[in-house]
Amino acid sequence: MAAYLNRTVSMMAGDGPHNKGSISAIASDFRAIRNTPQDNSPLQIFVKAKRKINDIFGEIEDYVKDAIDYMHVVEKELSILNAEEVKQMETFVNKVHGIRDVLARDHMKVAFFGRTSNGKSSVINAMLRDKVLPSGIGHTTNCFLQVEGSPADEPYLVLEGSDEHCAVESVGQLAHALCKEKLNESQLVRVFWPRNRCVLLRDDVVFVDSPGVDVSPNLDEWIDKHCLDADVFVLVANAESTLMVTEKNFFHKVSTKLSKPNIFILNNRWDASATEPEFLDQVRRQHLERGIDFLVKELKVCTPKEADERIFFISAKEALIARLAEKGFGSSNSLAEGFQNRYFEFEDFERKFEECISKSAVKTKFEQHSQRGKYISNELRNILDKLYHDAQLLKEEKLKQRKDLNDKINFTEQQLMLITQDMKQKIHDMVDDVGQRVAKALNEEIRRLSNLVDEFNLPFHPEPLVLNVYKKELHAHVESGLGSNLRARLSTALALNVEASQQEMLERLEKLIPDEKKGTSIILPRRQPFEILYRLNCDNLCADFKEDLEFRFSWGITTLIQRFAGSGAGYLALKNKRDSPTSSIIPNPSSPTDLYPNHQNNIVNDDWSLIAKLALASATSQGTMGGLLVAGFLFKTVGWRVIAVTGAIYGCLYLYERLTWTNRAKEKAFKRQYVAHATKKLKLIVDLTSSNCSYQVQQELSGTFARLCHLVDEATTDMDAELKALEVQVRNLENAAGRSKVLRNKANYLTHELELFEDAYLKPLN
Structure with a gap:
């Protein structure tokens, strides 16, 4: 450039024709100097600055879109961003897009x-x-x-x-x-x-x-x-x-x-x-x-x-x-003349014009955009930095909640196991106690069964049809009376014990149920006191009862034999007399007593049956000769008067008993026979009834405990689901914190790029 200036001065000092002939040479030399690679045009500063800031804002636009998309995800999945902050950030998309459009036209x-x-x-x-x-x-x-x-x-x-x-x-x-x-x-x-x-x-x-x-x-x-x-x-x-x-x-x-x-x-x-x-x-x-x-x-x-x-x-x-x-x-x-001067000044104007317009355009066109780009990057960085810290704090909180919830689940499972063992033993003990109480009370009521039967006042008649109705009503009376007596003796105490046990279950298991699950969701024991149902079913139990309402003289030979041989032997002797020998030996399978025979009683019954048979045989099989010998022996021994008086008294007694054998007497005999029969039958079901009552208590307590355990299981299931949700939230928060950290660093990078742009293109102009 210095050589060119010296040459130009020498030309300007020469004559006119020489100057005119050198116009093309001057212009050519000046243009060559301006286009040399060593001399970068001032206008290239603007071109390079425009290209650079366009590239930076291209990255800013992509970055803002990524940040906004990420914020939408965070707003949807986590509660650490509000809609206003996201809406504010969304305005940056249009701002950056507008800046890029302006830069493209700048x-x-x-x-x-x-x-x-x-x-x-x-x-x-x-x-x-x-x-x-x-x-x-x-x-x-x-x-x-x-x-x-x-x-x-x-x-x-x-x-x-x-x-x-x-x-x-x-x-x-x-x-x-x-x-x-x-x-x-x-x-x-x-x-x-x-x-x-x-x-x-x-x-x-x-x-x-x-x-x-x-x-x-x-x-x-x-x-x-x-x-x-x-x-x-x-x-x-x-x-x-x-x-x-x-x-x-x-x-x-x-x-x-x-x-x-x-x-x-x-x-x-x-x-x-x-x-x-x-x-x-x-x-x-x-x-x-x-x-x-x-x-x-x-x-x-x-x-x-x-x-x-x-x-x-x-x-x-x-x-x-x-x-x-x-x-x-x-x-x-x-x-x-003097064209060289004017042409050189025109070229000088162009050079200074290029320097000025490049400097001015870079400053006026890009300085404001650079500041706005840094503002957008800083705003996003501040929000992402806040998001990162909020995600970290929330993650620590969720980790603490997860640990507490995990400890609570383990504690609940351990306590439930211990309570289950205790309640099983308590229910077992209570079931045994109920069985003993019911068996004792039922045996006492069986011993007082005659009083209950005597209280039955329905009119009695031996007619078979009427008698069947009488027996059905008697069955219902006995069953109702026994049930009422048992309830009066046992129900209140048993209900209180059951309710106390249920309350204990509730108090112990309620501690394992979270507060939000309590209240209406707790299944309490029954509001009415628990009541045991005593299913005696006397109608079926005494269905095989056969009454004997035939008149029998109390001083008759059969009766006397029964007195001496026992009621069982006499009954069997009479039965053997009326029935065939086979039917007296084979037991009746429909009778509850035959289902549970006693070996010793069988031996005694067999012995007395044999004596009765011998007595009857001695009284009937020897015929008239035997009777005469006995009568003659008595006649000679005591005299006929004694025999006559004795016969008269015996006849009066027979006549008296025969005349007093009324419906009232038959009713008493019927009730006596029924009491004897029902007593035997009821004794057979004492164990069954006590087991049934124990089972009812067991079902009531087990059902209550199962319902409460189900609530605890539901609470545990909910806590497991909450634990899984917390684990998902922790992972999401970790991802959110990591992603926000990356985006925050990208904002720092973009801000640094804009600062480098200012250092390279704007600060030299100041």
Whole structure:
């Protein structure tokens, strides 16, 4: 660059023809220096910064989506996030997406303003190195024209509010003030020019040409619509005059809406100074002083030193002609004296313009986005950090709950095992006690059975049909009476014992049931006192009872034999007399006494049966001869009078007993026989009845204990389910804590990336 400057100075000191012949060489050398790999264009800073921050925000967008999805899962499965926090985080998705859209559209925008015919379009064409925008004498540009790069190989333009591509040649008609179909001066026409034709467009620079600030009073509308996002303003002034109030007023309005806008002042048409070289320095100094005063004192947008570097004296028309000549379009022989100076100053403007717009665009476009990106990352990091700590605290709490619940389950199972053993032994002891009590009470009631039978007052008649009804009613009376007596003797005490045992079960097992399971879910023992049912079933038990209501003289031979031989022998003797020998030997299987015979009693009964048979045989089988011998013996011994008196007395006794054998006597005999028969039968079922009562008590206590144990089992099952749920929650919390930690670290990483971006692209600009 130093060699180039020395060469340029030497050329500037030479004569005119030599200068004119070296125009192409100067331009070529300057362009070569700007395009050398060692000299990176300032515009590349913006391009690289834009690419870098786009990559960072791409990661931020993915990160925010992952974080929001994770928060939704946490909100659904865990209770450590509320809907408001998640809703607040969801707004970041749209914010990041909006930032990415803005970044994709962000470019370095330079807006050209000035009075009509000051050469704004010519300056843009010279910077584009092609005649893109309409230019010429008079008022040419009728609307805003925005030139931006296009990846297409062919240029085109798009009208505001339309997506239709129009031929770029029509811009000369659409934007020309002399066109019959005039556009509104604030309307925008976008011209898309191939990037491969211009380095500036390739580096994301956008040019905005404007109508003259003196043709419309709608300056505020212009500023609001086209200037608020501009990085650099170029005031194109006419070097043949001076800065006008109209131009100053416009930039005064700009400075009120933008904080210290970057403004360059181009004194165009400086080639007119070639005709008056004697006033060159004075005019230049005059324009320079006024420009510096305007920027420094009036607008207060820069220092005097900075203002001195932002005021240039150029000829845009000459620069465009020279650059077109480089491409082979036209000739540069008609350029005025001193062109090298003006061309160099134009190149110097471009260089400083590139530095300024790149620096300004990076700062204005990306600094705010970087701050917002850090804010979003920090907010997410704070929430994720809180989420991590909450998950850790909740996990510790759940671990403690799991340990307590596991200990409670083990304690419940151990206690249930001990209580079950105790209750089994208690029920067994109580069942034995009930059996003994019932057996004792039933035996006592059997001994007083005659009193119960005597209380039966239904009219008695020996007629078989009436007698059957009498027996059925007697069976019911005996069964009811025995049941009532047993209940009176036993029920209250047994019910109290059963209830006390049930209460003990309840008190011991209730301690094993959680509080939330108590109350209505506890199955208490019966509300009514427990009552034992004494099932005697006398109707079936005494169904084989056969009454004997035939008259029998108490001093008869058979009766006397029974008295001496015993009731069993006499009964058997009479039975043997009435029945066949076979039927007297074979026992009746329907009789309960025959089902449980006693060996010793059988021997005695057999002996007395034999005596009875011998007696009867001796009284009947010897016939009349024996009777006569006995009568003769008695007659000779005691006398006939004694025999007669004895016979009379015997006959009176027989007659008395026969006359007193009434229904009343038959009823007494019937009841006596029934008591004897029922006593035998009832004694046979004493053990069975006591076992039945014991079984009822056992069933009652076992049922109560089983219901209470079922409640304990349900509580244990619920605790097992709760334990499994706690284990799932602990795993979820561990996963949540781990995931939140990873996402939190990712937020730190993104914040660090944005800080590195600021260090690389923003801090050097401060």
